[in-house]
Amino acid sequence: ALRIPLDIWAPAPMSQGVPRTHVESLYVRVTTSGGVVGWGESFGTARPMVVAAFDNWIRRLAVGQSASDEELVPRIERMLLSLSRSGPLAHALAGLDIALWDIRGKLAGVPVSTLLGGAKRTHVESYASLLQYYGNPEHLKRNTARALERGYRQIKLHERTPEAVAAAREVTGPDIPLMVDTNCAWTSAEAEAAVAAMAPYKPFWVEEPIYPPEDFEALAKLRTTTGVPMGIGENATSLRDFRRMVTIGRADYVQPSIVKLGITATAKVAAEIEQAGSTCVPNAFYLGPAFLAVLHCIAAKDKDSPLERMFADFGATPFSKTVPVINGGVEVPQGPGLGADPEDDLIAQFGV
Template sequence: MAPDGHVAVQPAPAGQLPLRLWAPPMNPPRIATITAFPLGIPFDHWSSPPMFAGRPRTTLDTVLVRVTTDQGTVGWGEAYGSFSSAVVPAIDQWVAPLAVGEKVDDVELPARIERTLHNLGRAGATIHAISGLDIALWDIRGKLAGVPVSTLLGGRRRDRIEVYASLLQYNGNTEEIRRVVDRALGEGFHQIKLHERTANAVAAARAAAGPSVPLMVDTNCAWLPADATAAVMEMAPSDLLWIEEPIWPPEDFASLAALRQSAGVPTAIGENAGNALDFKKMLAARCVDYVQPSAIKIGGLTPLWQICTDSEAAGTTCVPHSPFFGPGYLATIHVLAAKAKASALERFYCDLAFDPCGGFVPIEAGFLAVPDAPGLGGDPDTELIDRYRI
């Protein structure tokens, strides 16, 4: 035990797998309970609802995960929520029974659970569920140590992080795109990302933003390989910082490499990666300029940090996928604060009925301050969780 009563921490050297948290040897904290809270949060993006899986999307969905130790410390995590009907049972029936009773300073626990459950699938609901546990354990470790999570990652390299406005989909409506781009710039954002699939939509955003604003386009796996080069080259005159997820299927790294070479537009991929090993395959294929692991989909903060350090050591830039609002968002902020290369944070640009963690990291003039509080930076309001619980 450290002299101030906090648990002693051995932070990670830069570029290595993070942390060892050393608990008091006679009575180490152990996981007592794990509870999943599926949420549907109403939102307004100042237009008709975008479509998702053939239906209007009226809520942004997530799963918050509360982990309590046998000594009363509470940590919060987050798992991908668009498939909460599968993720919550994965937590309740598979992950929680394997985690309860284990030590909170055991950084290999989520990986062991993943290995134990590998027959349930190496991607999807099981890995999403493990993500929530891993993030919550980091929150607990920081709270026990009395330090922000960025300290456990070896210390923050920056105190402020730029945030880019990640627009929801406007289905190619150029008038609405110009209006919302103007709105985002007027609120102080300096970078814009679209979720569109047409060159006209991209050109409208460029005209509204002007020539100097970084502009990115996420097409959500819009094209088969044979069609992708022509589509991306049609957008190229709009001077894109990157084209994101341009090819279906997203793991066709050979076709992505060919597109990157032929179109001459930087590529960004990774939000659909099934597990951390996919990123090594991306780097080997030389198909990517910006890797985009998602903390709430890839297994949590631990693999997110490892992917960041490995990919940036190999010469790419890690810009994590983070259009979510809970503890996974806070975890991503701490990774961005501690990793080697500075990069901007993704924020879905909309008004939320309930912002689980936004109050801890307000965005001002396109930047936010990295939280100083122990752990991730703050706990969600449980009364509001109950209100928006699915």
């Protein structure tokens, strides 16, 4: 696991009851009997529970199996069905899945995007994902401007008030896509007034407005009554739920989290969701191997979509030399597997 300091040029936001002063990442390293190393990444916020999932269940089911078997992770998921369909065990399997795709690409000598059917694009634009400033207009305006100065042309807020959206929109002008992630802020009864108040500022989408996020009927009603595009999906782990987001929830943008699903499931979600008419925007808020994995998934799917990029200054930025984000854009790695390995010195410095 890595803990990398971050600076958002404002007081640290709270996350699960503590100030968020670091990016916490959980890397997964898999080595084959032939010495090929694959890297993955699991959702790191619940690190002790995810590590326990590896130690108590996954390791004994995965060791000795073929890394080339694309059904290995789905098979383990079925074997552990009472535990694996959501939560830390699902997140652990996602990291394993990413590492296995890295190995498969290295063994074949091709990028993961090639294994997924071939890259449709080699360049991906990213959007600056600002952390929460709790509606502080000074921080919002200053850091929205900072993102634009660094070359980003799409911006996402983690805010919950129309005043916060207005402050950012004042800086962006009318043409920059401005997304709003509310992290399941409201009940279905509360959401309509809250989202309608943001509508005059033309959010490109409002993300996860309702708790519980599986209330797809309420999401569809909210989409109809407000006319605001909806994004959802980072907390889902089943293809069935992703289907229902579109068929029942009328979601415009579906956002599977690769650190909770892995590459196998994310690619399946993207193919099915985009065939149904929505746009899949795979989510990777983190900086490690998941960043590379989501690049390959975006490159291989039919519709182009932007990459989420946490907007902060970091004590160190993984892959800053091998796969840099420049002016908000990034080139899809062309090397075998994910295309780059984590830096040993960074792991040594920030590993915990």
